Amino acid sequence: MVEAMIQAVAGSFMLVGSFFALVGSLGLVRLPDLYTRLHAGSKAVTLGVTGLAVGSLIIAPSISATTKILLALIFIFFTAPITSHAIGRAGYYSGERMCPETVKDEYETYAILDRRDKLLKARVKGRAWLGERRQREVFELASQHMQQTLEAVRVMHQAVGDFLKGNLENMEEDASRTISLENETDRLAVEALEVISKSDLSPEDRGDLLNLVYMVRNVGTAAKALAYRLELAEEYHFPSKVVPGLEELANAVMETVETLSSAVTQLNTDLVVAEELSDLVSELEDMVDRIRRDLVKVLLREARLLDAASFFVVNEVIMRLEDLADACEDTADHIRVISVKYLRLI
Amino acid sequence: MIEYFAWPSLLILIISLIFCFYRLAKGPSAADQLTAYGTLSSMSIGIFMLVGVLVDTLFLEAVIPLALVSFVAILLITRFLEGEVG
Numbered sequence: 001m002v003e004a005m006i007q008a009v010a011g012s013f014m015l016v017g018s019f020f021a022l023v024g025s026l027g028l029v030r031l032p033d034l035y036t037r038l039h040a041g042s043k044a045v046t047l048g049v050t051g052l053a054v055g056s057l058i059i060a061p062s063i064s065a066t067t068k069i070l071l072a073l074i075f076i077f078f079t080a081p082i083t084s085h086a087i088g089r090a091g092y093y094s095g096e097r098m099c100p101e102t103v104k105d106e107y108e109t110y111a112i113l114d115r116r117d118k119l120l121k122a123r124v125k126g127r128a129w130l131g132e133r134r135q136r137e138v139f140e141l142a143s144q145h146m147q148q149t150l151e152a153v154r155v156m157h158q159a160v161g162d163f164l165k166g167n168l169e170n171m172e173e174d175a176s177r178t179i180s181l182e183n184e185t186d187r188l189a190v191e192a193l194e195v196i197s198k199s200d201l202s203p204e205d206r207g208d209l210l211n212l213v214y215m216v217r218n219v220g221t222a223a224k225a226l227a228y229r230l231e232l233a234e235e236y237h238f239p240s241k242v243v244p245g246l247e248e249l250a251n252a253v254m255e256t257v258e259t260l261s262s263a264v265t266q267l268n269t270d271l272v273v274a275e276e277l278s279d280l281v282s283e284l285e286d287m288v289d290r291i292r293r294d295l296v297k298v299l300l301r302e303a304r305l306l307d308a309a310s311f312f313v314v315n316e317v318i319m320r321l322e323d324l325a326d327a328c329e330d331t332a333d334h335i336r337v338i339s340v341k342y343l344r345l346i
Numbered sequence: 347m348i349e350y351f352a353w354p355s356l357l358i359l360i361i362s363l364i365f366c367f368y369r370l371a372k373g374p375s376a377a378d379q380l381t382a383y384g385t386l387s388s389m390s391i392g393i394f395m396l397v398g399v400l401v402d403t404l405f406l407e408a409v410i411p412l413a414l415v416s417f418v419a420i421l422l423i424t425r426f427l428e429g430e431v432g
Contacts, residue, residue: 004347011351014396018355018362021389025362028369028385034377037369041385052355052392056399059348065403069395072409076388079417083384083424090424091377 010058017051020044032099034091042084049076108287109252116259116280119273128268129342130205138199139268141192142213146264148188149220152181153257153324156223159230160250160317164243171230178227182220189217208338215331216264219257222327226320229313239302242314245295252291253321256284256328263335271339278339281332288325292318352400359393376427380420387416 024047027040053073060066098105130139159174196209263277295318303311366389369382391409398406 007347008351011348011355014355015351015358017392018358021392022358022362022365025365025369025385025389028382029365034375034381037378038381041381045385045388049388049392049395052359052395055351056395060399061403065399065406068406068409069398072391072395072413075410075413075417076391079413080384080388083417083420084381086421086424087377087380087384090380090427091375093428094375094377096375096377 007059010055013051013055013058017048017053017055019048020051021048024048032101034096035088035098038084038088038091042080046076046080049073109255109284112280112283112287113255116262116277119276119280120262122273127271127343129271129338130201130268134199135201135205136268138196138201139209141188141195142209142216143265143268145185145188145192145213146216146261148181148185149216149223150257150261152178152185152220153223153254155181156227157250157254159227160321161247163230163317164247164250175227175230179224179231182224182227185220186217189213189220208334208341211334212264212331212338215327215334218327219260219324219331222320222324226317226324229316229320232313239299239305241298241302242295245291245298246314246317249288249291249295249318249321252284252288253325253328256281256288256325259284260328260331260335263332267335267338271343275336275339275343278332278335281328285325285329285332288322292322348400352396356393356396359389359396363389363393376423380423384416384420387412 021044024040024044027044028037031037031040050073053069056069057066060069092107092111130136155174156178159171159178162168162171162174192213193210196206196213199206201209259277259281263274263281266274266277299311299314299318306314363386366382366386370379370386373379373382391412394405394409394412398404398409
């Protein structure tokens with residue numbers, strides 16, 4: 001009698017386990033994309049195997065059988081998450097699409113930044129753009145200009161962060177610091193343009209370098225425009241639903257500018273890396289566009305609750321951030337042209 | 347007593363195996379097939395456990411190697427998909 005009860009308990013565990021396995025494999029067949037299938041295939045089936053193993057453990061005939069089942073169970077418990085993580089990652093990096101119903105892809109930024117870090121760590125010393133020493137000095141000036149622009153954008157990013165936190169005093173300070181930094185950067189740009197024009201580069205190189213400085217200058221100008229808008233803002237309120245989106249937008253723009261600056265630096269280290277980095281800038285810009293579209297939707301939904309002045313400020317901030325990203329993309333396109341052109345010359 | 351439970355659950359497991367084979371054959375991408383393979387191997391581990399305690403404990407010898415092989419194979423193939431191995 002007792003034995004029959006034990007067997008019944010074990011059998012129920014087995015039935016429950018196989019039921020979970022069935023659900024998991026049904027999910028594997030029916031679900032729409034890799035990530036959801038992975039979810040069904042790993043979690044449900046692990047649970048199913050656990051049920052089967054517990055059932056088998058209860059009626060295991062010998063100590064050696066118990067040990068083997070227990071070991072296998074522990075092993076599966078440790079490895080199932082690892083393998084499903086690896087598969088999901090591999091699928092993501094090999095361009096697996098999510099189903100259209102997907103609401104949000106949170107990994108996107110991390111994936112792009114991960115690729116950027118890998119690129120920068122790779123240390124393939126390829127071909128540089130300007131080889132000779134005097135030419136290098138001229139390029140250094142353009143690169144320094146980019147670094148200063150990056151610095152100004154960083155301060156601007158802080159100002160936007162203060163704006164979102166409602167930290168008005170800090171915001172004003174940061175905004176005016178952005179403007180003064182940007183004015184200094186502009187002076188540097190003028191100096192760089194002068195030096196480049198007077199330098200003994202070949203006319204083509206000179207034109208490319210001049211254009212590069214002009215375009216980086218556009219980035220700085222966009223940052224300055226945003227800082228002016230922020231200085232305008234005084235007492236206002238904006239819906240808290242906009243805050244996360246706006247924060248995301250500002251972070252994405254910041255990463256775009258960072259990537260752009262490393263692309264400019266790589267121009268005189270490794271043209272191949274510079275080209276790939278400029279591709280990443282374009283991808284980030286696409287992402288900025290998408291974030292902005294969602295954000296505008298939210299903003300319009302909340303618009304009833306806003307007075308005209310607040311709506312104007314928030315909208316302006318969004319637009320200037322997008323301008324900044326667009327300027328970055330223009331520069332990245334130019335960098336791509338330069339690297340393709342000089343890579344072909346080898 | 348155990349037979350009334352074990353054989354039906356074995357039947358259910360075999361039906362699920364067929365579903366897995368469907369995804370393994372069809373799966374639009376390699377990652378999908380890998381998912382199906384992982385599911386397939388953990389399910390066959392379950393089947394081996396069941397048969398091991400029902401019929402002959404010799405079946406249990408296959409369980410741990412099966413788990414090991416599927417783990418290593420999946421990790422290797424995913425690294426290949428990410429482009430880190432040849």
